[in-house]
Amino acid sequence: MSDLLAVDGLGRRYGDLAALDGVDLRVAPGDRLGLIGPNGAGKSTLLNLIAGSLRPTSGRIHFDGRDITRLAPARRARLGIGRTHQHPAVWASLPALDNVLVAARLPWGRFRAGRRAKPREHARELLAGVGLTGVEQTLAGALSHGQRRQLELAMALAGEPRLLLLDEPAAGLAPAEVEVLASLLASLPLTVAILLVEHHLDLVYGFADRITVLHSGRHVHTGTVPETRSSPEVAAAYAGVMP
Ligand SMILES: Nc1ncnc2c1ncn2[C@@H]1O[C@H](COP(=O)(O)OP(=O)(O)OP(=O)(O)O)[C@@H](O)[C@H]1O
The missing domain is CATH 3.40.50.300 (P-loop containing nucleotide triphosphate hydrolases)
Structure with a gap:
């Protein structure tokens, strides 16, 4: 290949x-x-x-x-090319769901996940996919360190790398x-x-x-x-x- x-x-x-x-x-x-x-x-x-x-x-x-x-x-x-960081890069003052929505709409997401017909539903699916259910509206800053890592992964996947x-x-x-x-x-x-x-x-x-x-x-x-x-x-x- x-x-x-x-x-x-x-x-x-x-x-x-x-x-x-x-x-x-x-x-x-x-x-x-x-x-x-x-x-x-x-x-x-x-x-x-x-x-x-x-x-x-x-x-x-x-x-x-x-x-x-x-x-x-x-x-x-x-x-x-998507990435996560040694120290999770999330927007602490935004709910978890919004972190994924924003990541999907950034320049790199705009032509991919950001074009989806139902972005909120897709963002929920991404959060569920990384094991984050029930915390969609929790501010990222209030999540545990492990959950912030999961969130950053969902955000990276939102760009469909x-x-x-x-x-x-x-x-x-x-x-x-x-x-x-x-x-x-x-x-x-x-x-x-x-x-x-x-x-x-x-x-x-x-x-x-x-x-x-x-x-x-x-x-x-x-x-x-x-x-x-x-x-x-x-x-x-x-x-x-x-x-
Ligand atoms: N901005 C910098 N200025 C000077 N030296 C640097 C800089 N960034 C990294 N280095 C040096 O480059 C080398 C490689 O660093 P790097 O962080 O890539 O290693 P690493 O394998 O990721 O280490 P670790 O597992 O500890 O994170 C190290 O000697 C480090 O001190």
């Missing part, structure tokens, strides 16, 4: 520090790719470069065959909430490819078809879950003994 996302030689420097150093990555439609690595490995940098909130200092990014390296984040979103970038969705969740998240991720449709950045390795191993490992800004491994579990390079990266 042809690539949905192709990342070639991607790099980002901060002065002398290479936060990301010549990384290649491929994501096919419907892929479930886990992106792991110890703290400071460059995972969020790679995700932000793909989303467009950060500009690379080297390399190219293609989405659906189009060079998006210099495109603004909203234009990438309109092409079908073809690629969804998830930045540490399990961070700050209680074990029971991680289980809810795992079933939620498993229920997402294969029309959306998912790139999951996560420190919760059991969650990644249960979810991903393939796993890419970064260390000190460099790609050290891509393989299946069993290959990743038994990789000496991965063990070394986590032991902090990679050169």
Whole structure:
């Protein structure tokens, strides 16, 4: 199958520090790719470069065959790249339902979900799909941290992305909430490819078809879950003994 996302030689420097150093990555439609690595490995940098909130200092990014390296984040979103953040980005003073409605009408949603005949019904369905029923009129700021994560996921899905970038969705969740998240991720449709950045390795191993490992800004491994579990390079990266 042809690539949905192709990342070639991607790099980002901060002065002398290479936060990301010549990384290649491929994501096919419907892929479930886990992106792991110890703290400071460059995972969020790679995700932000793909989303467009950060500009690379080297390399190219293609989405659906189009060079998006210099495109603004909203234009990438309109092409079908959705994301969630390490700290859920929701409008705290708006009810949960309105958060989804607004997300569906933003520039990237206008030509997709925002065109739906019954937007409120659709927004309710999206909330139910992420396990949020009965809190439609609750202000997002009054939701628990786990619920805000679920809400942000519904908001990202409102844009009907073809690629969804998830930045540490399990961070700050209680074990029971991680289980809810795992079933939620498993229920997402294969029309959306998912790139999951996560420190919760059991969650990644249960979810991903393939796993890419970064260390000190460099790609050290891509393989299946069993290959990743038994990789000496991965063990070394986590032991902090990679050169
Ligand atoms: N704005 C910045 N200025 C300087 N250095 C930065 C900046 N952002 C990131 N870095 C550095 O780039 C490297 C990669 O950071 P990044 O946040 O991508 O890692 P990560 O794998 O996501 O880490 P974590 O798992 O801790 O979130 C780190 O050494 C980090 O300190």
